[in-house]
Amino acid sequence: MKLVFAIIQDQDTNHVVDALTVAKFRVTKLSSSGGFLKSGNTTLLMGVEDERLDELMGILERESSQREVPASVMSMNIPGDSYMPYPFNVQVGGATIFILDVQEYLRY
Numbered sequence: 001m002k003l004v005f006a007i008i009q010d011q012d013t014n015h016v017v018d019a020l021t022v023a024k025f026r027v028t029k030l031s032s033s034g035g036f037l038k039s040g041n042t043t044l045l046m047g048v049e050d051e052r053l054d055e056l057m058g059i060l061e062r063e064s065s066q067r068e069v070p071a072s073v074m075s076m077n078i079p080g081d082s083y084m085p086y087p088f089n090v091q092v093g094g095a096t097i098f099i100l101d102v103q104e105y106l107r108y
């Protein structure tokens, strides 16, 4: 069995979770936020049998979108000890996925 953590964008959460549920995967949804953008995202926690891992990855890949989003303004160092703020965009997603081996899975 594997434990899958998938970090996805909030806008994708409902249709990712719906697709997973329809396909009979068990999923726990956690509210999280990214360290870089400091804005909300969603972390999905899923325990899955090894033989269904590919199916799960397929759903995550299909239902998670890549988006370009504006990042918070950063300071640009200018010669002469002054700083000028400037906006920039970053590419976020689709999904960032971590897969771990599960030693034991118990449900009482």
Ligand code: 2BA
Binding pocket: 007, 033, 034, 035, 036, 037, 038, 039, 041, 090, 091, 092, 093, 094, 095, 096
């Ligand atoms: P954030 O940390 O808010 O990052 C949002 C996007 O900003 C990232 O998209 C990436 O394009 C960019 N970014 C992140 N850190 C950067 C840096 N140090 N310098 C320049 N650009 C940077 P994604 O890579 O798709 O990541 C989306 C979210 O997934 C992240 O939100 C974070 O919450 C999570 N994540 C990604 N990689 C991770 C990792 N190795 N460990 C833990 N969480 C991760």
